Amino acid sequence: MRLGVMGGTFDPIHHGHLVAASEVQSRFGLDEVVFVPTGQPWQKADEGVSPAEHRYLMTVIATASNPRFTVSRVDIDRHGPTYTIDTLRDLHSERPSDELLFITGADALAEILSWKDADRLFDLAHFVGVTRPGHLLTDKGLPEDRVTLMEVPAMAISSTDCRARVEAGHPVWYLVPDGVVQYISKYGLYAMPPEQVPTPAPPSAEAAVEAAGLLPQKETSASH
Ligand SMILES: Nc1ncnc2c1ncn2[C@@H]1O[C@H](COP(=O)(O)OP(=O)(O)OP(=O)(O)O)[C@@H](O)[C@H]1O
Numbered sequence: 001m002r003l004g005v006m007g008g009t010f011d012p013i014h015h016g017h018l019v020a021a022s023e024v025q026s027r028f029g030l031d032e033v034v035f036v037p038t039g040q041p042w043q044k045a046d047e048g049v050s051p052a053e054h055r056y057l058m059t060v061i062a063t064a065s066n067p068r069f070t071v072s073r074v075d076i077d078r079h080g081p082t083y084t085i086d087t088l089r090d091l092h093s094e095r096p097s098d099e100l101l102f103i104t105g106a107d108a109l110a111e112i113l114s115w116k117d118a119d120r121l122f123d124l125a126h127f128v129g130v131t132r133p134g135h136l137l138t139d140k141g142l143p144e145d146r147v148t149l150m151e152v153p154a155m156a157i158s159s160t161d162c163r164a165r166v167e168a169g170h171p172v173w174y175l176v177p178d179g180v181v182q183y184i185s186k187y188g189l190y191a192m193p194p195e196q197v198p199t200p201a202p203p204s205a206e207a208a209v210e211a212a213g214l215l216p217q218k219e220t221s222a223s224h
């Protein structure tokens with residue numbers, strides 16, 4: 001199986017993430033794209049990040065209707081800072097015969113040499129860097145045969161902007177999936193500092209999807 005891996009903090013997940021994953025899935029004929037919310041994103045430690053369970057459940061809700069999209073807890077269930085080298089090793093242990101393609105936006109790809117064990121990352125996965133408005137897409141300094149650059153429809157959306165909009169009382173409809181808008185409102189995310197956001201005993205992923213009225217659609221040639 002060819003497995004796409006879409007890592008992100010997803011605070012919140014938005015349509016830029018979903019379009020990037022969908023485009024790479026289609027172009028590379030991926031059997032599945034697994035979304036992997038970070039546990040503790042060490043490069044965002046100073047910014048304050050929402051509790052992992054909320055980010056995980058928003059990711060489940062956002063991906064539920066696509067039969068090729070799944071969500072993994074490997075990063076949020078591992079203690080300590082999240083490193084992609086561990087993500088890829090864990091996924092490889094779970095699915096040793098799968099070929100892994102790690103999907104990154106242009107901004108993340110530009111930083112990749114600062115990631116832990118950067119030189120070994122390329123042994124574990126092929127990297128697909130996708131265009132993102134406001135960022136230069138380049139593979140300078142990266143191993144040519146392990147990186148592919150790809151243009152995707154421009155979605156000028158960031159989680160930072162979504163959080164700022166909610167805090168200011170502006171809408172995020174159509175920037176994030178409808179179920180995510182409702183989830184943000186239900187739990188009061190981004191209306192208060194992340195450390196004050198209660199982490200409720202989370203419903204299971206299945207219960208969250210059911211509550212949001214989202215069930216996976218049957219795949220047809222016209223869908224996804
Ligand atoms: N609009 C977008 N278009 C293409 N790729 C994107 C877009 N937004 C995010 N990505 C990519 O998705 C991955 C996860 O991103 P992340 O969860 O940090 O979202 P973000 O919008 O960059 O968040 P923040 O604004 O909080 O930094 C990264 O590889 C990032 O480059």
Ligand SMILES: O=C(O)c1ccc[n+]([C@@H]2O[C@H](COP(=O)([O-])O)[C@@H](O)[C@H]2O)c1
Pocket residue numbers: 006007008009010036038041043044082083084085108114115116
């Ligand atoms: O491995 C690292 O050192 C590393 C440093 C920064 C980011 N990453 C990964 O890059 C992906 C996007 O991260 P972020 O912080 O932009 O949401 C996510 O899967 C992170 O775990 C990984």
